[in-house]
Amino acid sequence: MTKHDIMIGTWAWGTGMNGSSMVFGKKQDPVVLLKTFRKAVDCGFLNWDTAAVYGMGTCEKLLGSFIKGHDDIFISTKFMPGKKYKKGALTRSFNESMQRLGRDKADLFWIHVPNNLEENLNEAVPLMKSGKIISLGISNVSLNHIRQAETLLSEHGLRLGAVQNHFSLLRNDQQKIIDHCNANGIKYYAYMVLEQGALSGHYNSKDHFPLFSMRNISFPKKKFKMIDGLLIKMKILADKYNIDPSQVPILWVIGKGAVPIVGITKPSHAEKLSDAMEVNLDPEEIAMLEKEASATGIRQQGVWEPQ
Numbered sequence: 325m326t327k328h329d330i331m332i333g334t335w336a337w338g339t340g341m342n343g344s345s346m347v348f349g350k351k352q353d354p355v356v357l358l359k360t361f362r363k364a365v366d367c368g369f370l371n372w373d374t375a376a377v378y379g380m381g382t383c384e385k386l387l388g389s390f391i392k393g394h395d396d397i398f399i400s401t402k403f404m405p406g407k408k409y410k411k412g413a414l415t416r417s418f419n420e421s422m423q424r425l426g427r428d429k430a431d432l433f434w435i436h437v438p439n440n441l442e443e444n445l446n447e448a449v450p451l452m453k454s455g456k457i458i459s460l461g462i463s464n465v466s467l468n469h470i471r472q473a474e475t476l477l478s479e480h481g482l483r484l485g486a487v488q489n490h491f492s493l494l495r496n497d498q499q500k501i502i503d504h505c506n507a508n509g510i511k512y513y514a515y516m517v518l519e520q521g522a523l524s525g526h527y528n529s530k531d532h533f534p535l536f537s538m539r540n541i542s543f544p545k546k547k548f549k550m551i552d553g554l555l556i557k558m559k560i561l562a563d564k565y566n567i568d569p570s571q572v573p574i575l576w577v578i579g580k581g582a583v584p585i586v587g588i589t590k591p592s593h594a595e596k597l598s599d600a601m602e603v604n605l606d607p608e609e610i611a612m613l614e615k616e617a618s619a620t621g622i623r624q625q626g627v628w629e630p631q
Contacts, residue, residue, distance in 0.1 A: 333587035338379015363591035367598040375402035384424040402434035409440035459485030488513040493617035514582040525569025571600035
């Protein structure tokens with residue numbers, strides 16, 4: 325896998341509801357984020373992922389200001405459907421996202437959760453046929469959802485382009501879906517590969533997440549105690565390859581056949597990711613990490629995810 329395959333995530337960039345302070349417990353500096361964007365692009369990372377609900381549009385607007393004049397940037401963004409289908413909601417969300425991003429088409433557009441999947445897929449079809457959505461993806465889905473989408477789109481002469489699910493050392497239950505995607509020309513993107521920083525190697529039971537943040541609720545101090553052994557093995561591998569420990573779970577995801585979405589907020593994050601792209605974990609190392617992860621007894625799940 326090359327740098328051009330990796331997707332850079334921007335969930336931690338937005339402000340307000342579902343933004344950086346609420347979810348991650350840290351307010352981001354737009355000046356630093358611009359430097360981060362420029363460093364990442366200089367390092368060869370041209371694929372960028374965002375969503376309408378990340379900071380309720382503020383993330384898209386900020387990224388849109390950064391990508392002006394960068395026609396080579398690949399943009400992925402998402403529509404969050406409600407529990408009840410509302411005709412025209414997907415189309416309105418698409419148009420609003422494009423306005424914030426300063427684009428007239430999306431390289432990759434996602435249905436963020438599979439609520440009313442059939443209705444929303446049908447609404448996306450005209451946007452695909454007109455070329456406004458170049459590739460369509462579905463997120464937080466089961467294998468049955470994927471097959472449903474493949475069948476429906478094929479009836480219109482279209483193909484499902486991508487799947488994006490939660491996949492990490494602490495959520496290792498996706499291999500059947502990954503294999504199906506890879507066998508059928510569908511890109512599988514893994515999000516939360518670092519579990520919002522829990523697997524970065526920079527937090528532990530003594531130095532854990534900010535108290536007033538959503539990620540502290542989902543991964544409190546007691547869980548950090550449970551992953552001490554995994555963090556130690558990650559550090560051993562990082563030292564072996566002279567990379568940052570935060571890159572080890574990313575390389576594990578790549579080794580499993582998935583494309584990682586990696587959130588970055590500092591220029592140094594882009595540099596560390598670039599350095600790690602020269603490394604490939606061998607099967608024994610992948611198996612060792614999985615054994616340590618399984619021993620934690622943790623299966624991470626977001627409140628938005630289906631069971």
